[in-house]
Amino acid sequence: MRLFRLTLATIFQRKAWVICVLAVVVLPFALPLLSSATEKPLLVQPARILASWDTLWICAVIWGLFTAAREGEANAQSGRGEYFLTTGISATRQLFEIWLAVFCFLAVLTSLTALICQFAAAPADPVERTMWWVLNTQYVVLFLLVISPLLALATALASRFGGITGFAVTLGITLYGLYGVGYLDNLLKLEHHPMLHSLWLFSPQYRFADLTQRLYFKSGALPASAFWTMTLYFVGILAVYTGLSRLCFRTKLSS
Amino acid sequence: MKSPQTNPLLPSIHLDAGLEIGYGSPLARFGQAVILGGGTHFLLARNGRGKTTLLRTLARTLKPVAGHFGMEGFTQYLPEDLRFDAEITPAMVFRMLLPKARLQDALDLAGRIELDVKKPYGRLSTGNRRKTNLLVAELSVKPDSGNILLLDEPFSGLDAFARQVFEEIWHASSTNVLRLVSCHPDYDSMEMPSALMIEDHNARYLNGHAQTWSQLKTLLN
Numbered sequence: 001m002r003l004f005r006l007t008l009a010t011i012f013q014r015k016a017w018v019i020c021v022l023a024v025v026v027l028p029f030a031l032p033l034l035s036s037a038t039e040k041p042l043l044v045q046p047a048r049i050l051a052s053w054d055t056l057w058i059c060a061v062i063w064g065l066f067t068a069a070r071e072g073e074a075n076a077q078s079g080r081g082e083y084f085l086t087t088g089i090s091a092t093r094q095l096f097e098i099w100l101a102v103f104c105f106l107a108v109l110t111s112l113t114a115l116i117c118q119f120a121a122a123p124a125d126p127v128e129r130t131m132w133w134v135l136n137t138q139y140v141v142l143f144l145l146v147i148s149p150l151l152a153l154a155t156a157l158a159s160r161f162g163g164i165t166g167f168a169v170t171l172g173i174t175l176y177g178l179y180g181v182g183y184l185d186n187l188l189k190l191e192h193h194p195m196l197h198s199l200w201l202f203s204p205q206y207r208f209a210d211l212t213q214r215l216y217f218k219s220g221a222l223p224a225s226a227f228w229t230m231t232l233y234f235v236g237i238l239a240v241y242t243g244l245s246r247l248c249f250r251t252k253l254s255s
Numbered sequence: 256m257k258s259p260q261t262n263p264l265l266p267s268i269h270l271d272a273g274l275e276i277g278y279g280s281p282l283a284r285f286g287q288a289v290i291l292g293g294g295t296h297f298l299l300a301r302n303g304r305g306k307t308t309l310l311r312t313l314a315r316t317l318k319p320v321a322g323h324f325g326m327e328g329f330t331q332y333l334p335e336d337l338r339f340d341a342e343i344t345p346a347m348v349f350r351m352l353l354p355k356a357r358l359q360d361a362l363d364l365a366g367r368i369e370l371d372v373k374k375p376y377g378r379l380s381t382g383n384r385r386k387t388n389l390l391v392a393e394l395s396v397k398p399d400s401g402n403i404l405l406l407d408e409p410f411s412g413l414d415a416f417a418r419q420v421f422e423e424i425w426h427a428s429s430t431n432v433l434r435l436v437s438c439h440p441d442y443d444s445m446e447m448p449s450a451l452m453i454e455d456h457n458a459r460y461l462n463g464h465a466q467t468w469s470q471l472k473t474l475l476n
Contacts, residue, residue, distance in 0.1 A: 005351040010340040013347065079337035086314040086332035086405070087395070252316060 003084050003094055007071055007101035016067070017105050020059040024112050028052035028120065046216050048121040053139070053212045056113040060106055060147050061174050065154045068102045069166030072155030072249070081159070081251030095249045099152045106147060114140050123218055134221035135214060142209035145234035149241035150174055156245035177206030204237050266328030266401035266433035267292050268313065274322030276305055276312045276458075281320045283309065283453045289460040291449070293401070294429040295422075298437040300453035301475055306437040307335065309453070310405045313435070328401030328433060333392045335407040338384060341377025345370060345387040349394075357394045364390060368417040381412035389413075393424060402432045410438050443469035 158166025314332030
């Protein structure tokens with residue numbers, strides 16, 4: 001795991017992760033103080049939920065994807081990928097080790113968010129409280145299932161087409177999956193269009209993994225069947241993106 | 256042709272006659288088979304004649320145009336332009352990449368060749384970056400098996416003292432490490448008892464105990 005350790009140390013040394021940790025830890029407590037929640041104490045906890053998960057999404061989508069893309073590009077352009085390849089670390093293994101290093105940082109950020117949500121924004125009602133940790137865990141699982149393959153895709157695209165492409169494409173896919181698909185859905189409800197319908201069918205429905213509103217309105221945990229269906233759906237996307245990432249990933253510049 | 260290695264644990268490179276290297280079209284061709292064993296072998300050619308291409312072919316990151324070759328040993332190819340992240344220090348690179356048992360050796364050696372291991376890689380001079388890369392490769396050598404180090408211009412930017420230190424290391428580990436070193440020597444008396452030379456699209460092997468750069472450079476076109 002030499003490349004994993006090197007990538008982990010590189011990201012650690014750049015220190016941009018500190019901003020993300022501070023944002024994830026501080027903003028859920030600071031932002032509600034700036035909102036109307038100060039006048040209505042009942043709104044503090046919902047505001048904290050919004051602030052914590054939205055901050056995590058922003059950190060993951062901006063810092064996470066950017067870091068993954070940067071590492072993929074650097075590995076191919078710096079000669080490191082070629083060096084590791086000759087020592088027996090295959091391209092698949094290199095992609096995995098770079099992905100794992102970035103994932104470790106995001107896993108910590110996700111855990112911090114879930115802990116804040118669990119212990120600093122849990123409802124007072126005992127029944128709602130029992131469902132809280134289940135919903136939080138479900139959210140963590142779905143969030144990581146969505147972001148993990150995107151990290152791999154950002155790394156792989158950046159190794160072949162450059163860091164800007166790797167970052168911009170995955171950022172676009174994420175925003176489209178979170179918001180664009182919803183607009184498309186509304187459009188299709190108003191007017192049926194076979195082309196748009198096909199596009200919608202093959203679009204990643206990341207909005208289903210965003211359980212912030214469910215936490216906000218205390219709607220309770222997802223039913224087990226719905227959760228497993230969504231898990232399977234995102235595992236399917238993960239499999240497709242993993243295959244695409246491996247096809248795109250390269251360890252050195254073209255000859 | 257050099258005498259072949261008989262012990263399978265010792266490193267070796269077998270270049271078959273007819274091996275052609277290049278990017279699509281051949282840059283150089285081996286007219287005769289060459290077998291290299293443990294020790295240091297220099298790779299000499301003028302710019303653009305195929306030194307890096309041969310090293311990358313042997314490292315299996317580039318396919319030969321034609322022909323075959325074989326390698327025995329744990330291989331490392333150190334590209335000339337290898338670099339680490341600008342923010343990371345050589346000490347961190349060593350900690351992350353080297354076996355724990357070799358870390359202190361790396362730090363001691365770095366001290367000996369005056370490499371500041373606490374300075375960020377991006378602020379190191381070209382020579383000091385080269386020292387970092389070479390230390391990684393040299394201390395990643397596996398002591399209990401054969402090793403092949405393919406070094407692309409490791410001396411460029413390196414000061415004479417550091418170069419001498421590395422040459423001493425090379426001499427001491429010549430039994431289980433085969434080094435193929437591409438370089439442009441800068442002094443005539445440099446001894447090169449074993450050299451692969453590429454000139455006029457032909458690659459050939461030259462050896463001799465008294466062979467020096469001053470004799471070999473006259474053969475380069």
